[in-house]
Amino acid sequence: MANRRQILRYNLTPYQGNKRVFGEFDCHNCDNAWSSAFSYADTWQMCEVCNMEIYPHRQYPLLRGKNNSKKPHQSHLCGKCQELGHNCSKYK
Structure with missing residues (x-):
């Protein structure tokens, strides 16, 4: 039987690096769909709709040199920015 203090952690995203x-x-709530080059494991x-x-x-892995986005990173919607306490686009 597992230790009661053991915390079970499930992978929330396909990528775990x-x-x-x-x-x-x-x-799944409002059918909005988007993509982001700022995606992280379990984040x-x-x-922005609901x-x-x-x-x-x-x-997917990032393709270097393919950053054609003119849209600024929306840090107020990003879980990694919330976790770090600052804009993750500056995160190394």
């Missing part, structure tokens, strides 16, 4: 990856998100992003915390359903 410690690097930043590309993630695809689908909000949510908030849906404010639900959503974990990515797919994650």
